[in-house]
Amino acid sequence: MNRDFTDVSMAVIRRLPKYHRYLKDLLDKEVYRISSRELSRLIGFTASQIRQDLNCFGGFGQQGYGYNVEELYKEIGNILGLNRVYSTVIVGAGNLGQAIANYPSFVKYGFELHGLFDVNPKLVGMKIRDINIYDVDELGTFVKENDIEIGIICSPKEVAQDITDTLCKANIKGIWNFAPIDLKVPKDIIVENVHVSESLFILSFLLNEKSKRD
Structure with a gap:
């Protein structure tokens, strides 16, 4: 229970x-x-x-x-919910998206990657860990047809909200957001933001304060 x-x-x-x-x-x-x-x-x-x-x-x-x-x-x-499998996609197959796709614990903890998506024609058609990179225009249909639960956004902030809207219309359940923007989503969609620059700024602050004390 x-x-x-x-x-x-x-x-x-x-x-x-x-x-x-x-x-x-x-x-x-x-x-x-x-x-x-x-x-x-x-x-x-x-x-x-x-x-x-x-x-x-x-x-x-x-x-x-x-x-x-x-x-x-x-x-x-x-x-934490690690006793089940989550179907996921990555949107943005650049350096960050590829790094996440290759993260060894990704599958280990039940996050099953079904596809990556990008606008770059040089990336579309390639594979990462035998997982296809698709054209981002196929995102909504793919998410619906494959019952994808989690969308991982690794895109530039300028397009992150458009991607989010597409994911939400396709009935995504959760978004792991690496884009430096606060996304607008319906109340039933869960978003976990990972703002790398903000974490780096905190480190900068702490180092700056330490240098003042020293």
């Missing part, structure tokens, strides 16, 4: 991938039990924060035992 976690804050949700990553590292090192205090030293969150976060989903630890690493890893994966 699926549990509803819509009342859990996004701050907690955004910490889950970090838990998932560190737990995978522990499993790779054959560590199968860990306390919240030990996990705290690894991740950097306080032990209290870790316990509070996990209690939002029912709690997984046992007093005097800690957490079963393998069970916690699987449960967090299930909460």
